[in-house]
Amino acid sequence: MKPRWLNLLLIATLGLTACSEAPPQVHRAKLFTLGTLVDVSVLHQDEAVAQQAVTIVETELATINRQWHAWHDSPLTLINQQLAQGETVTIDSATHHFIQQAQTLATNSDQLFNPTIGSLVEQWGFHSDERPDGAPPAKERIDAALKQAPSMANITLTATTLTSNNPAVQFDFGAFGKGYAIDRAVEQLKRAGIKNAIVNAGGDLRAIGSKGGRPWRIGVRHPTEAGVIASIEIDGDESIFTSGNYERFFDFDGRRYHHIIDPRNGYPANDAISVTVIHHNAATADAAATALFIAGTTQWPQIAKQMGIDEVMLIGNDLTIYMTRKMAQRIRLEIDDAQIKIIGNET
Amino acid sequence: MSGQPNNASERKTGITIKTTQEDHLIAWLAALAIAIHIIESVLPSPLPGVKPGLANVITIAVFILYGWRTAVWVTMLRVLVGSILIGTFLSPTFMLSFSGAVASLIVLWLASRLPGEGPGPIGLCLIAAMAHMSGQFYTAYLLFIPHDGLFKLLPLLMTAAVVFGIISGIIVRSMLQHLEKRKNDTTAQQNEQEK
Amino acid sequence: MxxxxxxxxxxxxxxxxxxxxxxxxxxxAGINATIMNGSETTEVSLAHDHTLEIDGALGTSIIKIKDGKIRFAASPCRGKQCIHSGWLEHAGEFAACLPNRISIAVLGEEPRFDSIIF
Missing domain, CATH: 1.20.5 (Single alpha-helices involved in coiled-coils or other helix-helix interfaces)
Known part of the structure; x- marks a missing residue:
């Protein structure tokens, strides 16, 4: 008999202190990047490895942020200048991959996810770190911008070049870049051997693995009140993205104008308060959350279907909760007396 | 007690007879332990499967009378046969009683190593009951309910363990006194017969 | 004995x-919160009522602690979303002033959720 072993056992069984040390711990770190607060959780027994993982995420997100920033000087603003002058842009494979993915999503969303309306977004004043409260743009200017009708359909992409047949195309990947960045960061984490983690960038996340024996528990914040409206468990590898009218906005003359611009009329989409989407891929979830928000209470099921999204929760202006059947099966509502409509008849 | 020359031989014969009696006693005690174990299994508990450990009475009595090794046998017999009879063998309930039993046996082993007089029935029952509860609790926490909220129950469970530990200590003490008396009576009877 | x-x-x-x-x-008794300023994190107890002034990237944010709760009371940002977040008291609740790069979060043994989306 080894006395040391026995001592350990004795300490463990008597358990004078309640703090048990379950080996793998969740390490959390918060970073300011992507224009938001990024919350990284890594489950690992070795704190050094977890810290390394956070650095990996930080580096990856910062790289994407620099590359695709829509209003700070970046390779993207350079591309926008070239496109405005009708020039052919030479691109590398990473850029090709990025724009191609965005183009596919735009097509599938019937161009409701439209990352080419940068000038419209700029007119609305959202090309600033903080939009001052001031008048919305004049209707004539919005109509003028709409008439030029930029879309991803104007873009021709080859392996090394990018051209546009519409000088009005101004990229703004606000509804895609964050998802793409999270995907890249998670990819790097996996490559580094991290199996259980969450990368949450300003309220949108991708989670991999689990919290050691139980799924990750994700709370969905209530769009109009304090607290949580629903919760979702993730075990494996999934992304949850929410688009809401409360994320970025300004008030003028007692009216609220938020940042999700409907490319069809040039005004903030107003047929939903928030849309939550679950999909394996964060970039897809990101673009879909925006597209479905714009689609609104009647059109969203059709757009979701086209985009291959089958887990959606849309909260309408009257707080009615619309859900796909698949979402309804896994989400847990944390509020009482909700008006719920489940869309889709597959069982 | 001692000093008389024929007393030693009397004692010797007493011991040979006592050996078979000891076997009977162990069997009897194990059966009793199993009975207590089964009765205990139907008692309500805030954490299913976690019990005050009254069956420890037998473990402690055997430990005091016949030593640690025998206590291990009786206890393991109790846990195995008891769970087979209730039908919980290898179930979570079984794991809990098993871990509780192992924890209390470890503590008893350590107690037997203590220098000096060592604890009596009450101290032994108390520390064994607490070890029993801790063992069960940690097993429940590690294997079945790994939620920190479980620790809110620990003070209550440990209070129960302390109360039941002391109660079983008192039971063991009177039991030992009773056995001692019986043994003396039997020895006296033997002496009578030999004459 | x-x-x-x-x-x-x-x-x-x-x-x-x-x-x-x-x-x-x-x-x-022991609820704590973390205040993150840039990349620097400090821990405060919510047990005693007091007010903190924290200099961030933009200016001074005022953080109030009262009755075991914490909130942004004033901030140099325009949106004031941090202030709209109101009082935080449950483990895992959190508010941030992005322009001023200051965030507050209530700590706890185990928050109900591992992550919150919005």
Whole structure:
């Protein structure tokens, strides 16, 4: 008999202190990047490895942020200048991959996810770190911008070049870049051997693995009140993205104008308060959350279907909760007396 | 007690007879332990499967009378046969009683190593009951309910363990006194017969 | 009762109050929050009411602690979303002033959720 072993056992069984040390711990770190607060959780027994993982995420997100920033000087603003002058842009494979993915999503969303309306977004004043409260743009200017009708359909992409047949195309990947960045960061984490983690960038996340024996528990914040409206468990590898009218906005003359611009009329989409989407891929979830928000209470099921999204929760202006059947099966509502409509008849 | 020359031989014969009696006693005690174990299994508990450990009475009595090794046998017999009879063998309930039993046996082993007089029935029952509860609790926490909220129950469970530990200590003490008396009576009877 | 018996009884008598105090009072008395300023994190207790002034990237944010709750009371940002977040009291709740790069979060043993989306 080894006395040391026995001592350990004795300490463990008597358990004078309640703090048990379950080996793998969740390490959390918060970073300011992507224009938001990024919350990284890594489950690992070795704190050094977890810290390394956070650095990996930080580096990856910062790289994407620099590359695709829509209003700070970046390779993207350079591309926008070239496109405005009708020039052919030479691109590398990473850029090709990025724009191609965005183009596919735009097509599938019937161009409701439209990352080419940068000038419209700029007119609305959202090309600033903080939009001052001031008048919305004049209707004539919005109509003028709409008439030029930029879309991803104007873009021709080859392996090394990018051209546009519409000088009005101004990229703004606000509804895609964050998802793409999270995907890249998670990819790097996996490559580094991290199996259980969450990368949450300003309220949108991708989670991999689990919290050691139980799924990750994700709370969905209530769009109009304090607290949580629903919760979702993730075990494996999934992304949850929410688009809401409360994320970025300004008030003028007692009216609220938020940042999700409907490319069809040039005004903030107003047929939903928030849309939550679950999909394996964060970039897809990101673009879909925006597209479905714009689609609104009647059109969203059709757009979701086209985009291959089958887990959606849309909260309408009257707080009615619309859900796909698949979402309804896994989400847990944390509020009482909700008006719920489940869309889709597959069982 | 001692000093008389024929007393030693009397004692010797007493011991040979006592050996078979000891076997009977162990069997009897194990059966009793199993009975207590089964009765205990139907008692309500805030954490299913976690019990005050009254069956420890037998473990402690055997430990005091016949030593640690025998206590291990009786206890393991109790846990195995008891769970087979209730039908919980290898179930979570079984794991809990098993871990509780192992924890209390470890503590008893350590107690037997203590220098000096060592604890009596009450101290032994108390520390064994607490070890029993801790063992069960940690097993429940590690294997079945790994939620920190479980620790809110620990003070209550440990209070129960302390109360039941002391109660079983008192039971063991009177039991030992009773056995001692019986043994003396039997020895006296033997002496009578030999004459 | 031997001396060892008394020791064991004493041990039990000390262990029980310790367990009650450590397991049952932790939540009420010891709630802490973290304040993150840039990349610097400090921990504050919510047990005593007080007001903190924190210089961030943009200016001074005022953070109030009262009745075990914490909130942004004033901030140099335009949106004032941090202030709209209101009082935070439950483990895991959190508010941030992005322009000023300051965030506050309530700590706790185990928050109900591992992550919150919005």
């Amino acid at each position: 031997t001396r060892a018996d008394y020791c064991i009884v004493l041990f039990a008598a000390l262990l029980l109050p310790y367990l009650y105090i450590s397991q049952w009072t932790g939540d009420e």
